[in-house]
Amino acid sequence: MTTTEETTLSTQPDEARTPLLKRLTGANTLWIGLVLLVLVAVFGAIRPDAVFQVTTLQFLLAETAVLLVLSVGMTFVIITSGIDLSVGSVLVFASVLSAMAMNKVSGGDATNAGWGVIAFGLLVAVVSGAVWGLLNGLLISRAKIPPLIVTLGSFGAAQGAALLLNNGSNVSGIPDKLNTTFGSGTWFGIPNIVIVAAIVTALGALLLSTTRFGRYTYAVGSNEEAARRVGISVRNHLTKVYLLAGTLAGLAGFMGNAFFRVAVVTGHETDNLNAIAAVVLGGTSIFGGVGSVVGTIFGVFIPAVLEKGLVIIGVEEFWQPIAVAIVLVAAVWLDQTRRRARNQR
Amino acid sequence: MSEPLLEARDLTKNYGTVEALRGASFTAYPGEVVSLIGDNGAGKSTLVKCLSGVEQPTSGTLLFNGKPLRLHSPNDARDRGIETVFQDLAVAPDLDPAANMFLGREILKPGILGFLGVLDKKAMRRQASEHFGRFGAALQSIDVPIASLSGGQRQSVAVARSVAWASKLVFMDEPTAALGVVQRERVLDVIKRVRDEGIAVVLISHNMPEVLSVSDRVEVLRLGRRVARFKAADTTVEELVGAMTGALSQEDAA
Numbered sequence: 001m002t003t004t005e006e007t008t009l010s011t012q013p014d015e016a017r018t019p020l021l022k023r024l025t026g027a028n029t030l031w032i033g034l035v036l037l038v039l040v041a042v043f044g045a046i047r048p049d050a051v052f053q054v055t056t057l058q059f060l061l062a063e064t065a066v067l068l069v070l071s072v073g074m075t076f077v078i079i080t081s082g083i084d085l086s087v088g089s090v091l092v093f094a095s096v097l098s099a100m101a102m103n104k105v106s107g108g109d110a111t112n113a114g115w116g117v118i119a120f121g122l123l124v125a126v127v128s129g130a131v132w133g134l135l136n137g138l139l140i141s142r143a144k145i146p147p148l149i150v151t152l153g154s155f156g157a158a159q160g161a162a163l164l165l166n167n168g169s170n171v172s173g174i175p176d177k178l179n180t181t182f183g184s185g186t187w188f189g190i191p192n193i194v195i196v197a198a199i200v201t202a203l204g205a206l207l208l209s210t211t212r213f214g215r216y217t218y219a220v221g222s223n224e225e226a227a228r229r230v231g232i233s234v235r236n237h238l239t240k241v242y243l244l245a246g247t248l249a250g251l252a253g254f255m256g257n258a259f260f261r262v263a264v265v266t267g268h269e270t271d272n273l274n275a276i277a278a279v280v281l282g283g284t285s286i287f288g289g290v291g292s293v294v295g296t297i298f299g300v301f302i303p304a305v306l307e308k309g310l311v312i313i314g315v316e317e318f319w320q321p322i323a324v325a326i327v328l329v330a331a332v333w334l335d336q337t338r339r340r341a342r343n344q345r
Numbered sequence: 346m347s348e349p350l351l352e353a354r355d356l357t358k359n360y361g362t363v364e365a366l367r368g369a370s371f372t373a374y375p376g377e378v379v380s381l382i383g384d385n386g387a388g389k390s391t392l393v394k395c396l397s398g399v400e401q402p403t404s405g406t407l408l409f410n411g412k413p414l415r416l417h418s419p420n421d422a423r424d425r426g427i428e429t430v431f432q433d434l435a436v437a438p439d440l441d442p443a444a445n446m447f448l449g450r451e452i453l454k455p456g457i458l459g460f461l462g463v464l465d466k467k468a469m470r471r472q473a474s475e476h477f478g479r480f481g482a483a484l485q486s487i488d489v490p491i492a493s494l495s496g497g498q499r500q501s502v503a504v505a506r507s508v509a510w511a512s513k514l515v516f517m518d519e520p521t522a523a524l525g526v527v528q529r530e531r532v533l534d535v536i537k538r539v540r541d542e543g544i545a546v547v548l549i550s551h552n553m554p555e556v557l558s559v560s561d562r563v564e565v566l567r568l569g570r571r572v573a574r575f576k577a578a579d580t581t582v583e584e585l586v587g588a589m590t591g592a593l594s595q596e597d598a599a
Contacts, residue, residue, distance in 0.1 A: 210463050211463050212464060215440075218437070221439070222437035222440060229419055229431065229435050230450075289439030289440075
């Protein structure tokens with residue numbers, strides 16, 4: 001029983017690979033990237049003087065850096081077919097706790113503190129984010145409470161806890177050194193905060209696409225039961241994924257401190273939704289099993305570019321959420337249609 | 346006949362007040378195809394779950410190569426070379442065939458990269474396509490998601506995956522249920538080829554002609570008990586159906 005098909009397959013395995021071009025055009029990511037490119041081109045054509053200015057681009061990148069870090073974590077969560085509504089609140093919590101901790105060890109005001117204090121602040125931010133992430137992960141994977149509910153709970157709890165910590169006010173006293181280096185500093189014109197976000201994103205992309213951890217993330221989201229049956233510890237993996245999202249939210253909180261020179265307790269209420277929108281715009285399926293960090297990068301920048309671009313060309317910026325909403329719903333609709341067509345075979 | 350490879354004695358399994366198995370016994374010998382048949386609700390799937398570590402029997406003993414065996418999880422079974430093709434396939438539809446074949450058994454790159462958990466995708470793709478070719482799962486491409494394959498191809502991937510890792514025994518729960526004629530023949534061919542390599546195959550099927558054509562022996566379950574055992578060469582569809590429905594029973598079978 002040797003058919004010709006089999007012979008081809010077994011003797012020339014590389015023939016069975018889909019050509020690179022076909023693989024690229026088949027991916028959602030390419031199209032989303034093109035949308036972003038077109039947006040930049042359109043705004044650039046209308047107001048080249050304003051759009052392609054170093055300061056405009058620097059500002060766009062720096063403002064987006066924090067959201068990008070949140071969205072990288074969110075990408076992993078959504079690929080497991082989960083959701084994390086708590087990232088914005090965890091960011092605020094980590095940011096407030098870290099700022100207060102730095103003040104505490106500097107005798108009340110950390111403005112002139114050195115690198116030791118800054119490193120301590122970073123540790124506090126990352127660990128406090130990780131603790132919230134771990135809590136989410138354990139409740140989801142062990143107590144089997146749906147992610148939507150668990151993270152809706154921690155969304156409220158982390159925000160409340162952050163307000164309790166400092167009686168509902170912002171925390172100042174962020175070390176100047178931190179702000180001038182990571183917050184407003186640049187390296188060959190690129191804001192340092194953007195470099196940090198880029199490194200995190202690159203590591204996230206590698207983790208997702210080249211490692212066993214990433215493979216299991218896809219497998220759990222694609223078919224949890226199948227993953228369990230081949231011996232993957234689904235519980236541990238889900239815990240780790242939410243832990244990762246929380247840790248990155250903690251890091252994002254620290255980046256916010258560096259950028260804004262103050263730990264703000266308001267203004268992050270919709271970070272969760274912005275991150276989810278970015279991830280889904282980037283071609284990650286809300287049903288799990290499919291997605292990429294590269295797509296998320298595009299997904300983060302599309303709303304940001306729309307917002308900046310509309311302002312620059314003089315359109316009411318209130319159009320921005322409407323435009324994003326349309327693209328978002330269209331993206332999910334497209335994903336769903338493709339799945340339905342595929343599953344009917 | 347040689348020593349049994351896997352033997353179950355008087356297994357019971359209760360789900361609350363429901364008795365799915367009531368003292369079921371089962372025997373599989375190395376290098377044979379043994380079919381497990383029975384009407385719906387006879388306990389076939391429950392028995393296979395108990396034998397493959399998915400469920401733990403309420404009482405009874407399992408012997409593997411003559412020694413008592415306890416299976417706490419599917420991993421325990423897998424460590425002993427026992428694999429299962431489940432009725433509902435259990436593949437990850439968004440992953441490609443190679444990723445599915447190596448799921449939970451990924452090949453990592455050598456050295457520091459492997460230590461960091463980096464996958465050797467090329468090696469996995471190569472081995473997978475060789476393997477699929479050998480076991481008759483003809484696929485146009487090795488790197489498209491399983492979900493974009495036809496039902497038959499998906500089934501072939503699931504079968505080929507289990508066969509790849511089984512060194513002693515494979516359970517196949519309705520492996521041909523969703524298949525067309527050609528693909529069905531191909532799966533049956535795979536079953537025979539696996540047997541010829543000295544691996545025992547336990548086939549669960551509703552298709553009596555198929556059971557008779559591919560099996561060496563047939564064991565019949567009825568109401569959670571083994572009620573008959575046949576040599577496939579000496580029996581007929583009528584006899585099998587008789588045993589399944591209770592019209593015929595053998596004294597020594599239980």
